[in-house]
Amino acid sequence: MSIRIPLLTIAILAAVGIASAAPVNIALTNPLPTARPNAVVVAPAEVLGIPCAHGAMTANVAGGRAFPVQADDLDGDGVADEISMVLDLPAQTSVTVTVHPDAPWEDESLTDARIGWRYEDYAVLDTDRAAYGLYGVFSSHFKGCLQWDCYGKRPEAWGLSLDALDGVNYHEDNDVAVDYLIVGHTLALGGVILGDGRPVHGENATYEQSVICTGPVRGGIRVEVTDFTTPSGGRYELTARYFIYAHNDFLDVRYELRSLEGKPERFGAGIRKFPDPGHLLRSPTEGILAIWGPQEGIIGEAGLAVIFSPTRFQAWTDRPGEEGGHAFFLNPPLQGREKVEYQMRYVGAWEHGGVATKETFIPHLQELAERFHQPVSVSVR
Numbered sequence: 001m002s003i004r005i006p007l008l009t010i011a012i013l014a015a016v017g018i019a020s021a022a023p024v025n026i027a028l029t030n031p032l033p034t035a036r037p038n039a040v041v042v043a044p045a046e047v048l049g050i051p052c053a054h055g056a057m058t059a060n061v062a063g064g065r066a067f068p069v070q071a072d073d074l075d076g077d078g079v080a081d082e083i084s085m086v087l088d089l090p091a092q093t094s095v096t097v098t099v100h101p102d103a104p105w106e107d108e109s110l111t112d113a114r115i116g117w118r119y120e121d122y123a124v125l126d127t128d129r130a131a132y133g134l135y136g137v138f139s140s141h142f143k144g145c146l147q148w149d150c151y152g153k154r155p156e157a158w159g160l161s162l163d164a165l166d167g168v169n170y171h172e173d174n175d176v177a178v179d180y181l182i183v184g185h186t187l188a189l190g191g192v193i194l195g196d197g198r199p200v201h202g203e204n205a206t207y208e209q210s211v212i213c214t215g216p217v218r219g220g221i222r223v224e225v226t227d228f229t230t231p232s233g234g235r236y237e238l239t240a241r242y243f244i245y246a247h248n249d250f251l252d253v254r255y256e257l258r259s260l261e262g263k264p265e266r267f268g269a270g271i272r273k274f275p276d277p278g279h280l281l282r283s284p285t286e287g288i289l290a291i292w293g294p295q296e297g298i299i300g301e302a303g304l305a306v307i308f309s310p311t312r313f314q315a316w317t318d319r320p321g322e323e324g325g326h327a328f329f330l331n332p333p334l335q336g337r338e339k340v341e342y343q344m345r346y347v348g349a350w351e352h353g354g355v356a357t358k359e360t361f362i363p364h365l366q367e368l369a370e371r372f373h374q375p376v377s378v379s380v381r
Contacts, residue, residue: 021101024048025381028097030089031374038247039089039371043378045071045080048099052080056105056215059085059097068105069097070217074241084217086246089376096381105216110246112160113219115209123209123221125244125251128158129355130348131177132244132251134209134221135188145198146223146240147191148251150302151177152350173299180302180350182295186272187325189304190253190346192238193317194334195265197230205229218245227260234263234334249355250368251346262335266314269344270327271304278358279303280326284313286369289328290347292361300351303361307345307369345372 026047030036045052054073060066067087071080089095112126123134133149151170153161161177170179181188192198205227212220225238239256257267274293278301281290290305312330319325330342347368349356356364 021050021052024050024099024101026097026099027094027379027381028087028089029094029377029379030091031377032370033091034367035091036089036371036376038086039376040084040086040245040248040252041376041378042082042084045083047378047380048083048101049380050101052101053078054080054213056217057099057101058103058105059099061087061095061097068107068216069099070105070213070215072213072215072218072220074212084245086217086248107216109214109216110160111214111217111219111244112162113211113214113221113244114162115211115221117162121207121209123223124162125219125221125242126160126162127219127244127246127248128160129153129247129249130244130353131161132189132346132348134223134242135183145192145225147183147186147188148346148348149179149183150181150189150304150348150350152180152300152302152348152353153177154352155354158354178299178350178352180295180298180300181304181348182272182298184272187270187319187327188272189348190251190269190271190306190344191325191327192240192255192267192269193319193327193329194228194236194257194267195230195232195234195263197232212241212243216246218243220244230263230265232263232265233261234265235260236262236334249347249349249353253344253346255342255344256339257334257342258339259334259337262337264333264335266329266331266333267340267342268314268317268327268329269306269308270317270319270325271306272325279362281305281362281365282316282326282328284316285310286366287313287373288365288369289316289326290362290365291326292349292358301358302351303347303349303356303358305347305349305365307347307365307372309343309373312342345369
């Protein structure tokens with residue numbers, strides 16, 4: 001499938017002064033002592049030095065092949081707020097990328113984002129490596145909130161899969177993508193908690209989701225939860241933004257929590273329990289909570305992980321009963337604060353997916369955590 005910028009977008013580009021813009025050079029610096037294949041790069045759109053509308057443009061490294069740079073309008077004002085790209089970067093080196101704002105990227109898209117797929121309140125993010133599904137507040141299928149389901153793809157099936165899954169029983173083995181996670185009433189992957197509650201505890205809560213972006217580099221969805229109440233009487237509003245990237249297998253997550261009536265409680269996230277885990281990792285210094293193991297009725301073993309900032313870690317917590325799971329709380333506590341922001345990375349892995357096995361899962365997470373903690377820096381050349 002090719003991505004082409006529609007005439008309306010071209011008109012907007014011309015209106016904001018992009019249609020005949022000169023090439024822009026920006027520097028990307030990998031601070032790590034190891035190379036970063038398929039490095040995810042995200043930066044404010046201001047680094048281009050010119051306003052631009054949403055869409056994808058062409059870029060290249062000197063002597064290298066062309067690749068897309070995606071500009072995304074996150075706040076809906078018609079002007080892009082962020083750019084993103086995925087490319088290989090050498091260790092501890094700065095690379096100059098030349099962006100061509102007047103050269104739309106017209107090759108295939110490698111991400112997909114939808115706010116409803118198979119079920120009305122089941123949002124999905126898809127990339128060429130993996131797919132994830134999100135259960136919302138008061139889901140008619142599962143009690144819980146903002147917990148992710150996971151779909152694995154064998155290397156020979158790497159590519160977008162949502163349309164190809166129509167008519168396929170994804171709970172059983174197939175050639176497209178396999179659902180390898182039992183969600184039930186658990187935290188599944190990345191289910192959020194606040195104090196002793198989850199958003200489902202707010203009987204008057206409302207829930208709204210929308211697509212932020214989709215294109216050759218990343219897909220994203222936004223979820224708004226209002227009147228998120230807790231058993232202790234706290235009341236909050238929550239904005240969640242989830243992004244998936246081409247050639248990568250994880251979700252990058254941004255949470256913004258606003259206090260309507262804050263209590264001395266903390267926000268956190270977790271993963272479901274497995275009955276006989278081969279790995280259970282809780283590492284506050286690396287910022288990793290992870291589990292690997294079998295599940296009854298699931299083809300192959302699987303792993304789940306949440307990566308977070310070690311500087312924000314407060315405590316581990318185990319969730320009992322039907323909402324069972326391993327979780328953590330982050331600082332700061334919410335009482336006395338109008339707004340707190342958190343960033344995390346969610347990872348699902350399937351042993352047949354060509355990305356990680358039981359033996360390589362923990363090293364894979366450690367590499368992803370290192371990248372998360374030390375992102376690529378972007379500056380104007």
